[in-house]
Amino acid sequence: MDAALAHLRTEGVHAVTLAGLAKELDISHQAILHHFGSRDGLVAAVVKRAIDAFESELAGALRVIDGPLTASRVLLQRAFEVMADEGHGRLLAMLALSNESPKDLTSFETSKPIAMVAKMAHALRLRDEPDATYRDTLFTVMLTAYVVLATSVFENAVTFGAGLEPSAKVSHEFREWFANHALAHMEK
Numbered sequence: 001m002d003a004a005l006a007h008l009r010t011e012g013v014h015a016v017t018l019a020g021l022a023k024e025l026d027i028s029h030q031a032i033l034h035h036f037g038s039r040d041g042l043v044a045a046v047v048k049r050a051i052d053a054f055e056s057e058l059a060g061a062l063r064v065i066d067g068p069l070t071a072s073r074v075l076l077q078r079a080f081e082v083m084a085d086e087g088h089g090r091l092l093a094m095l096a097l098s099n100e101s102p103k104d105l106t107s108f109e110t111s112k113p114i115a116m117v118a119k120m121a122h123a124l125r126l127r128d129e130p131d132a133t134y135r136d137t138l139f140t141v142m143l144t145a146y147v148v149l150a151t152s153v154f155e156n157a158v159t160f161g162a163g164l165e166p167s168a169k170v171s172h173e174f175r176e177w178f179a180n181h182a183l184a185h186m187e188k
Helices: 002-011 018-025 029-036 039-064 068-085 088-097 107-111 113-128 134-161 168-187
Strands: none
Touching (some): 002 039, 002 088, 018 029, 018 039, 039 088, 039 113, 068 088, 068 113, 068 134, 068 168, 088 134, 113 134, 113 168, 134 168
């Protein structure tokens, strides 16, 4: 699955072939088929593993956090890292745009990670703002998801188009700026 993920991240969905992976890993094509059933099964397993790991991280992060703002900042920072820096957002975008998106990939739809994050954020928000509406929290989380996913695909192009030199410093500065604005809204 690691080899498939590397190809998915760098070359896209079309780059993953069972024959190619079998040759690269020096195993038989049949061994891959035995474990995953098909190429779609392998791609679905890779994406499911990434989504499950991210969801576990988000849930686990709340155990070590001391307050709502810290929790939100940590969750947002980790979302940028996983989706943009580690390439999972780009992978999800490629799969969403591909005609070859795995038919059996239902983890994202059934686990509803955006709703999970919104519910956690709203519970934290209600501590300091009892009149906050869930809908406002949900839409703020959705906006954040859009920004994180767009960052994972377009960060360098947008940064360059804005007249800035793409760099880790600029990336960090924008992410902090966005976090400050999103969290300020959640504090209203």
